[in-house]
Amino acid sequence: MKHTYIITGMTCNNCKASVEKYLSKIDHVSEVSVNLEKGEAEVKMDKHISTEILQKALPEKYTLSEKEEKNVFRSSSMAAMPMEEEKSKLQQLKPLLLIIFYIASASILLHYKNWSWNAFMLDFMGLFYIVFSFFKMLDLKGFPESFSMYDPLAKRLPIYGKIYPFIETVLGIMFLMRFEITIALIVTLLVLGITTIGVTKTLLDKKAIRCACLGTALKLPMTEATFIENAIMIVMASLMLIF
Incomplete structure (x- = not known):
């Protein structure tokens, strides 16, 4: 109902x-x-x-x-509901997918003449944090509330949600400037690991809430794409720490 x-x-x-x-x-x-x-x-x-x-x-x-x-x-529309719901979800995720596409493209173009996987991943993570923190900065008052709806640490420590956009900005600068990369990678695993736990729980509970990955400026649903987005960064950070 x-x-x-x-x-x-x-x-x-x-x-x-x-x-x-x-x-x-x-x-x-x-x-x-x-x-x-x-x-x-x-x-x-x-x-x-x-x-x-x-x-x-x-x-x-x-x-x-x-x-x-x-x-x-409504029984008369049950057969059409999955297709309509999927289309709507993809339409809502379009901004997120486009942003990730442009970040990946920019990271590739920066190194296509002298290719380096490490350099590509560092620039991808740096641009990722800078762009995503920018959208969060647009509504610093509203973001903590949205973020705390699924991030376990932000639920318990409201101050964490308030400083999170600045944490992302600092991490982005560290990756782009190649400054204390090991520390930046460890922090990335911690903050995104915590968020991914909350995202996973939300998906398993089948709760339909807004994702705050791009702040409150864009209305994005919490979906499997949000989990994949965090997973990509976690895998990149893990690989760089191992190799």
Whole structure:
């Protein structure tokens, strides 16, 4: 079942992320999508949840009221749903895939005349961190809330979510300048390893939440692509430490 609710009290992306976070924690809620402009929240649930329970899960500054209700499990469209869902997911992931493509292309072009796998991987990781941290910097207030929805350390230490974009910036500079590479690789394994644990748990729980890899500027779903994105960096860092 999918229900649409009116949410008052939201003023920024930080509020949006907060509402999604608290509603997603409720039992039997499988997906929460908030539209800040419309002041609405779509909540998917596998059993009916009263408006009172939803309201109690939110901080006092937000007021929730039901707008409409509709059943998304329509037998007449069940056959078409997988294809439509896959297409929608690919469309939403297009910015992420394009950014990774351009980062990889730039890293290859920098070394195509005098090819070196080590140099390619260092520049790929450096550009990866710089570009991804840039998008996080666009909304430093809203990013920590979105990040804490799936990163285990950010959930327990809110300050970690606040400084994470700066950690990525520093790591990017270290890789591009070839400064203390070993330390940068170890930190990469730690921070991305922690995030990957959270991403894996989210995917296994089948929770549909926003990925904060590109901050809150772009609306990206948490999918297997997010796991693969982190895995690529972890594999690169591991290989460089070993060899």
